[in-house]
Amino acid sequence: MPLLKDGKRVADPWVHVADEVAVPATGAVIVGLKRWRHERASLLKRGDPVGVRLKSMHTASDVADDLDHLGVVALALPVFTDGRAYTNARRLRERHGYRGEIRAIGNVLPDQYLFMLRCGFDAFEVRAGDTEKDWDKAVQAISVFYQPAADGRESALSLRHRTPGA
Amino acid sequence: MYQYDELDQRLVDERVEQFRDQVARRLAGEITEDEFKPLRLMNGLYLQLHAYMLRIGIPYGMLSSVQLRKLAQITRKYDRGYGHFTTRQCLQLNWPKLSETPDILAELAEVQMHAIQTSGNSFRNVTADQYAGAATDEIEDSRIWAEIIRQWSTLHPEFSFLPRKFKIAVTGSPHDRAAVRFHDIGIVIHKAPDGEVGFEILVGGGLGRTPMIGQTIRAFLPKKHLLSYLEALLRIYNLMGRRDNKYKARIKILVFELGIEELQTLVEDEWNRNKDGPLALPQAEIDRITRQFSAPPWQTPASAPNQPVGAVHAFENPAFEDWERVNVAEHKQPGYAIVNLSLKALDRVPGDLTAAEMDAVADLADRFSFGEIRASHEQNLVFAHVRQDDLLPLWRSLGVLGLSTPNLNMISDIICCPGLDYCALASARSIPVAQRISMRFQDIKRQHNIGELRLKISGCVNACGHHHAGHIGILGVDRQGEEFYQITLGGNAGENASIGKIIGPAFASADVVDAVEAIVATYLAIREVGETFLEAYRRVGAAPFKQRLYPEPNHAVA
The missing domain is CATH 3.90.480.20 (Sulfite Reductase Hemoprotein; domain 2)
Incomplete structure (x- = not known):
């Protein structure tokens, strides 16, 4: 899958390791939550970066105590209409203060980029044909935000009542 | 506005x-x-x-x-x-x-309108009391809070892919005209004993296949916390609402499965972490929105002191008197009245309005009601601020348009979904049934004698016509390609909300109007002085209606 990170197509430094496949000796890997729980010690001992994949029924609190060790939390959208990942991303950023990469995986579509960005996602495994141009168009489509969220964009409420000179 | x-x-x-x-x-x-x-x-x-x-x-x-x-x-x-x-x-x-x-x-x-989120699994149009800002029993204007919620819920980044659609309604009056107890979230503006105004939050009401009445999840919420509380509640729903079955995905099912206490614990925990964050409403924003709903420049005529509704021109014109008694409501400002425009005349499709009528209504609104019009959830229109001494000329003008039928809340003021005439989901037609019932009960004196009777028709189990909340509810069902209609009795949408109960086997299309007639006749026979249909039904229960509708014992099974 091509990776868009902060809006740019980049080479993916991470390798997804499927649950039934052995973890390679070196290199940054993203593993499932179950494996992370069972093989935590050996994964950390490798010395290379580790990330965890969460299914949409998992919650941010499933990895809350591990965040210092995780370079990526990848949140799955099995279908784009499954909106749980949005809440999980916001909780990771806002409740747990996670500063690492939050990656969208699964059914990731341009029309949802902006919502995801606002919830704290910063990396997107996109469809083969989706480009930086699609990204720019999608995230620039709307420039007014009624809600404060995880991305620091200023809300309409804040713009309206900003103290002059502050 | x-x-x-x-x-x-x-x-x-x-x-x-x-x-x-x-x-x-x-x-x-x-x-x-x-x-x-x-x-x-x-x-x-x-x-x-x-x-x-x-x-x-x-x-x-x-x-x-x-x-x-x-x-x-x-x-x-x-x-x-x-x-x-x-x-x-x-x-x-x-x-x-x-x-x-x-x-x-x-x-x-x-003209500052849109169609954002009028469908899809997200927040739907926020509804409120059609008498807001004019009702005599209002604690505070519900539109202020509905607008604040409209903005917060528009393109919400976290909640645009909820398990299912989400409907919020607000009432500022204890007398609930907005059916808040049948909404995913119902908000009732309350005044606490110390005088502070805030909200009671109800959750888990809804119609559809599994009708439920909303339950109180918070008895009193201070104003500034409205959005942070809603966000906490929606967050729990977004995570925990069922996504495996669309018929079990509304929040009412989560409330039912978790129990209101458990949900309350989860929401309070979420809310306590965020309530003083950036969603706390600054007073300046509440004031900004409130100013925009300030009262229009009422000019109470000195010559016309306030009259109780129905007494303005009582002896001049009986048809006007009927209309005024039924379609006009009291206004909080002396000398003013609230006027309901019935979209339920005999020859109309309930809720339909032609372009020419829209223009004419707009002109009348400019002349008689400060240029504003409200749509009610009962599919009628409202002029909220009409001078009492303008009632007669307004009535005459509405009569020309066919919008003065004096049937508000009467048996022919039917809520009706589009049904099989338009809708891809429908099992049966609903509009023709509404029209046949209106035809049968067209004698307005008879309707007035029957009194308040809310009849609601849905063309399928999705219940867009609110049949569960009808004093008489009619549900269209398909039986091997033939339209049948199941009748429920005793539903109610207001502050004493109840869900109608199925009275017995469904009726063929040709028999459904006779069945309604039989129900009405039963009521007229048993009612005590001053007793409405709903009150009578609640007193005597279903038995006399069943006996009349299904006289032979072998048919008297549900």
Whole structure:
């Protein structure tokens, strides 16, 4: 899958390791939550970066105590209409203060980029044909935000009542 | 009325262009119908039985005369010259062309309107009391809070893909005209014993296949915490609401499965972490919105002191007197009245209004009600601020338009979904049944003798016609290609909400009006002095109605 990170197509430094496949000796890997729980010690001992994949029924609190060790939390959208990942991303950023990469995986579509960005996602495994141009168009489509969220964009409420000179 | 500022306008304009691009991609074949569907549903565009249907949002039912004229112009230019007011205080166009829908949205944006989230699994149009700002029993204007919620819920980044659609209603009066107990979230404005005004929050009400009455999840919520509390509640629903079965995905099922106490614990925990964050409402914003709903410049005529409703011209004209007694409500300002325009005349489709009528209503609103019009969830219109000494000329003008039928809350004031005449989901037609019932009970004196009787018809189990909440509810069902109608009795949408109970086996289409007649006759025979249909039903229960409808014992099983 091509990776868009902060809006740019980049080479993916991470390798997804499927649950039934052995973890390679070196290199940054993203593993499932179950494996992370069972093989935590050996994964950390490798010395290379580790990330965890969460299914949409998992919650941010499933990895809350591990965040210092995780370079990526990848949140799955099995279908784009499954909106749980949005809440999980916001909780990771806002409740747990996670500063690492939050990656969208699964059914990731341009029309949802902006919502995801606002919830704290910063990396997107996109469809083969989706480009930086699609990204720019999608995230620039709307420039007014009624809600404060995880991305620091200023809300309409804040713009309206900003103290002059502050 | 709320006026968009530069930010509100920019968002709606940008949204139109975003949708224009999406439609262009669809028309060019760059995206499939399956990919396009969720995009059009975020903009209120459905594919119905015969054509696309565009549902235009009317936040809390409020329209200016300028907006209503624009709607008239749109129905002429892009549709077939009429629109249909819905139970969510929206307006549906039944025949738009896909290629023209971006232009329709652009024209709506010119008058500060949109169709954002009038469909799809997100927040729907926020509804409120159609008498807001005019009702005698109002604690505070519900529109202020409905507008605050409208903004917060528009393009919410976290909650645009909820398990299912989500409906919020607000009432500022203890007498609930907005059916808040049948909403995913119902908000009741309360005054605490110490005088502080805040909200009671109800959750888990709904109609559909599994009707439920909302339960109180918070007895009193201070004003400034409204949005942080709603966000906490929606967050728990977004995570825990069922996504495996669309018929079990509404929040009412989560409330039922978890129990209200458990849900309350989870929401309070979430809320306590965030309540003093950036969603806490600054007083300056509450004041900004409140100012926009300030009272119009009432000019109470010194010559016409306040009259109780029904007494203004009591001895001059019996037809006027009937209308005034039934369709006019008391206003909080002496010398003023609230006027209901019935969209349920004998020859009308409930809730439909033609372009010419929209223009004429807009003109009358300018003349008699400060240029504002409200749509009610009962699919009627309201002029909220009419001088009592204007009632007679207004009545005459409405009569010319066929909008003065004195049947508010009577048996012919039927809530009715579009049914199989339009809707792809319907099992049976509903509009013709409504028309046949209106025809049968057309004698207005007879209707007035029967008194308040709310009859509601849905063409399928999704219950868009609110049949569960009807004193008499009628549900269309399909039996091997034949239309049948199941009747429920005893439902009610107000502050004493109840869900109607099925009275017995369904009736064939040809028999359903006779069945309604038999129910009414039973009521008239058993009622005590001054007792409404609902009160009588609650006193005696279903038995006498069953006996009358199913006289032979072998038919008397449900």
